[in-house]
Amino acid sequence: MSLDNPYAAPSTLPAAEAFREPEELARHVRHGVVAGCVSGGITLAITLAALFGSAIQGVDAWMLVDVALIFGLAYGIWRRSRAAATAMLIYFVASKLIQFVESGQPSGLLISALFVYLYTRAMLATFKLHALRREAQG
Numbered sequence: 001m002s003l004d005n006p007y008a009a010p011s012t013l014p015a016a017e018a019f020r021e022p023e024e025l026a027r028h029v030r031h032g033v034v035a036g037c038v039s040g041g042i043t044l045a046i047t048l049a050a051l052f053g054s055a056i057q058g059v060d061a062w063m064l065v066d067v068a069l070i071f072g073l074a075y076g077i078w079r080r081s082r083a084a085a086t087a088m089l090i091y092f093v094a095s096k097l098i099q100f101v102e103s104g105q106p107s108g109l110l111i112s113a114l115f116v117y118l119y120t121r122a123m124l125a126t127f128k129l130h131a132l133r134r135e136a137q138g
Contacts, residue, residue: 014075025128076088
């Protein structure tokens with residue numbers, strides 16, 4: 001603060017160096033977001049197909065709630081939310097288990113394993129990013 005003018009704005013202090021996300025962790029988060037958007041898009045397409053013509057067993061308008069949840073969790077992962085990333089992984093695994101039990105056949109195991117891998121990496125990356133950010137601040 002200037003001694004000449006007691007009403008002058010305070011001088012700026014040197015800004016703390018901004019936290020920079022490691023590229024590898026940011027990439028895992030991006031992949032989780034993309035996986036969420038793809039999963040939400042596929043669910044939306046199947047739901048709309050069932051609503052407007054095709055008779056798909058077990059698909060009705062309530063699947064739009066699933067679509068909103070998936071896109072909401074993908075947005076949460078994009079915002080680096082540990083809770084959203086964890087919820088997405090749990091939700092995806094639970095929904096696939098329910099789907100496999102109801103249909104009686106384990107179809108799409110390879111694709112499901114890929115999504116589980118991407119969601120797991122995104123979840124671990126969000127936890128690591130929060131730990132690194134906390135370490136950098138204190």
